Amino acid sequence: MEQRIIEIGESFTKELNIVKNSKDLENIRIKFLGRNGLLSQLFEDFKSLPKEEKPKFGQTLNVLKNDLQNNFDIKLNEVSASEKSEKSFIDFTLPGKTKSKGSKHILIQTLDEIKNIFKGLGFSVATGPELESDYNNFEALNFPADHPARDMQDTFFVNPDFLLRTHTSPVQIRTMQKYAPPIRIIIPGKVYRNEAVSMKSYCLFHQVEGLYVDKDVTFAELKGTLVSFAKQLYGNDIQYRFRASFFPFTEPSAEMDIWWQPSGKEGRWLEILGCGMVDPNVLKNVGIDPEVYSGYAFGMGVERMAMRKYGINDIRNYFDNDKRFLEQF
């Protein structure tokens, strides 16, 4: 028995020393430490020893078992560490395999932001055609023919009766013709102005308009709604003011300014939108009785909003679609 204990100890050490990889190591484990391994056999034999010899060999056997296990563990750590570093060396500094990221156009992202605020306030979203009739774009909205009010919006005409819409307001007319009040919509979309292309202006831009027609709609409610909108978009601590203004399709009309304080520059009032109570003539034109119903409308340009927010100084960036621009948003 004693001899076998010594022999097993020695051959374990010998074999362990020449181990090269985890596979060799596993073989050693099975041979010596496995369920049917040499060590197990020794313990098996130990059971049949005479009672008086048991204490002597029992101790020796336990020492052997601990030794083998300890040495095996040490070797196992060595082997697995070296295998890891050999086999799976990863250069984390190599560039990753990137694919195109993709994004919505920044103007659409800004429109979404505005849309979501108003959807939260109970507004639906309506759209309409870009090639419109003069009636829907002007007449129905209380712009008389040959009135200087038409100069407020330089227009691309296709013929005297059809034009590229100068605002999304014709969708107000279309919606009021289609549905009875209450009507609560916002209208995002492309609109056109006959202006020379420059840093500050382009022949088209994006607009969002809102319309709410119901019983007892008031200017105070318009103001409250727009203040809530502006705070959601620009922050709760904005300073704002409403200024009297003129739009043919609203009466009274106003423009909303917020105090704009660019860092390091002089602050100023900045117009962010136009609004007002729907002119009774407009309601009459779509067959809604202005004595029973009232409404408010508002509108804002998306390009300028995004220019301010992101510090874009040339409006043409939006329509050049340079990938280096697109990737930034």
Next chain:
Amino acid sequence: MKISFNWLKEYIDLSGIEIQEVIDKITLAGLEIEEVIDQSKMFKNFVIGHVKEVKKHPNADKLHLCVVSDGVNDLKIVCGAPNVAENQKVVIAKIGAVIPENNFEIAKAKIRGEESFGMLCSERELNISSNHDGILVLDNALEAGTTAADAIGLNDVIIEVAITPNRQDALSHLGFARDVAAIFNRPVKFPSIDIEEINEESNSLAYVEILDPDLCPRYVGKVVKNVIIKESPEWLKTRLESVGLRSINNVVDVTNFVMHEVGQPLHAFDLDYLSDNKIVVKKAGDENSFTTLDSKKRVLQSNDLMICDGEKAVAIAGVMGGENSEVTSSTKNILIESAFFNPSSVRKTAKKLGLQTDASYRFERGTDPEITVWAAKRTAQLIQLTAGGEICKGEIDAYPVKFGLKQVKLRFERISKILGYDVPNEKVTEIMTNLGFEIVSANNESVTVTIPIRRHDIEREIDLIEEVARIYGYEKIPDIERVKVTLEPKFDETEFENKVRETLNGLGFYEIITNSLLSESVANQFGNSIAVLNPQNMDMSNLRTSLIPGMLTTISRNIKVKENNLQLFEIGKVFNKKNDLIKSFDDFSEESILMGIITGKSIDTDWYSKDSNYDFYDLKGYVYQFLKSITNKEILHSYNAEDSLLVEYSVILELAGEELGTIGKMNDDLISGYDIEQPVYFFIFNLEKLSNIPVEEKKFKELLKYPKVYRDLAFVIDNNITHNEVLETIRNGSSKLLHNIKLFDIFQSESLGEGKKSLAFQLEYFDVSRTLTEDEVEKDFKNIIKIVEKKFSAKLRG
């Protein structure tokens, strides 16, 4: 329009009110102040100087070395003006002064080796006239050290006001004063017209005949005799300069002054050049050319309203006078015209002529026919003051169409109903009165007022509510804290578009937005385009018929900046004519189109794979993934489309017989026209058709509880047999147990034989209700091999 506060103060007492307060309140009331020029701030660091010594500059013939006292110190100043002399009183721009003419800031300088501590100014440099012959030499009585602003009256505050098209009544100092008066509750003071007239009557010296009374409801004339045309006095020049007008002569300056005072455009004719001493107001008719007083020949339309004398035209009504009757230095007798012309007639004429004048600008917005007589008298008064002469008695007043006075009733209850807050009744009547609206009757419920004709914008109760709101102040509207939510059905017509966008973003596509206006030739290349009547330029003359040109332009622009790898899409409208004449919405189409492209490489990281160029199969993968997300339908039939100049090859995608769109590769010739040398793969869909596809409702499918069995096989077949043909044959020849067939390899090699390829498939078998046996799978598998081998003369590999 410019308003001078010094001038304004002649009509309203602003004592005790800061100018800034006026500016803030008037802005809130709807007269938007765009710019404020405070001369005293502008002329900071400008003082009166006393020239003590003038010597020649040692290094420059035309320069002088001067010593000028600013009242405290003696300053060395180098001056180039020929008229500088000792003992003059001049304006010094001291160090730190900013020259109004060019915004140049004066600093200590060395001029040809001599130090200079300021500059002596000319009138032009001070922006007070165009005179630059020499420095401005002032009255010797002035004290050195006085600020220039006070010494020469440059202490005005001038504001630029943006007047909305409805407020012509505010286009003058008196008109502006009315709004200020209403806000601050102070009276407006009209200048008194105290004139001495001779016995000779105006209407004995000139006659007015109106042939088109609808276009000219009122024409007032007044005659001033024996005037002397000369330079205007300083006070008049200063007034005109303050509103940005150039002084011409005393009579013309007076007409401009009165226009800016009260808003009535006026014209002065040289009466001696009016044949028959007659004014006839009529349409141009056959007369088609006329020379205006700026010496330009104008082409007239027969409907343009003209002012004529006994034989010829002498002015384009409301727009500009003629060269043939203008006031010159030899003019003696003047006929003053003070009229009301039909706004839209003036507007049409001015637009057609491309000639907007201060007069036409006011007439086309609607002037005040009731002020014409007052304005004519006021003009006569000031002509006499500045040019002498005798004012003839009375006015010629042709007033064929009288304006009825409007009466409007305002219900107090309606104010709070519209505005959502109460304005005290007394405040309402006070505002009406201050705006010059006469109270006809008032009780607890309402007030009825007469609207002065000058307020063309006020006709209805709602217009009066606006007046109340803007004068009372929008800032008094409470910040409402809750709004009603109505429960009508909600909708979002942009929902589908946004789903398309988000799906494509997920696949790596960037959205672009391009111009909807193209040149005619480009637009017509892709459809039957609609032209714009009044384009900005010929590159933007027609509506786009396709998104292709915008997309190719974008690709081209990106490649020029070395952005070669692109995955882009656009959603936009395209327009096509159906009939040449567009009379209704049926005569053209406006469709929402989605176009996307891939070009360049799919992976930017070159080190990993040298061959990551996009190809048709990338495109097809993207499109099918996209369509699956959008429609939740997997199978869409595709057919080869015909060749065209646009595409190298393409596939039309259809669903249930309806064409949804096209995918393919763009034609090389087409894209090389945009300097694109790399292949461009595209897809184009009609967005409305896509959105109309009924979306398969998502239903949960029970997860498979039994194991799947896989079998792999590979056939060697002829090259020209398509993947689909083999696939269909396998599918048709198999049992119901075969659920999926996946191509996992295509291989071509000489070892297979010429014109041959190998297709390798993995077949997936399972049954939802039981475990399959090896035998039944093997039987089906063998049967498939037999069928395929037979049909395509194929050989099973390995």
